[in-house]
Each structure stands twice: as structure tokens, then as C-alpha cells.
Amino acid sequence: MMRAPMSRMDILTESEIQNINNKSKLVKKYSELIDRESAYELLNKKIAVIEQEVSEEEQKQESKKQQNQGPSTASVVGKSVLKVLTSATFIRGAFGVLTKMFKK
Secondary structure, eight states, X not given: OOOOOSOOSSOOOHXXXXXXXXXXXXXXXXXXXXXXXXXXXXXXXXXXXXXXXXXXXXXXXXXXXXXXXOOOHHHHHHHHHHHXXXXXXXXXXXXXXXXXXXXX
């Protein structure tokens, strides 16, 4: 002999659903609606932060390059002229010209 199941094959009524939900401990925990950030939103925020840091770093490097471009042409010419004027051969030549001018 076999015993018949003690359930029914019908849709629960609204009052039966409410009765089951009121007795359940899980409904209280899982019935709360939580709108969390999705992984897509979190990744987009991280990407935006990284892109901003990269652009700031590039701007810093560009400003350093502009500062470190080297001396201007005026300072290079000035240093070259100073080097020539203080060289021994120029001084000897200048004194040679002066001595010739004073002997006459």
C-alpha cells in the first residue's frame, strides 16, 4: 500500500502566500531591496580614475620637458663668446695686435 501525497496541485491563494511569508525567517532577510553598484559601474569608475592619473602624469612630464629643454640660444652664444675671449690664443693675438700698434 502506498499513501497519497498530502499536498495539492493548485496555485496558492494570496492569503496562503502571506501566511507562509509571515512565518518565514528568510523573507525578512531577503525581501529588502538593495541597489548596489554593479561590477560594470565599479570598473568604469576605476578606469576613469586611472585615465585621470595618467593624463595628470603626462602633463607633469610635458611641463618637465619644457623646463628641461636646455639653455636658450642667447645663453649658448654668450657662453661661446666668453670661452673664445678667455682662450689663450685670442689673448695672445690681441696682445700681439696691441704691441704692433704701440710700436709705431
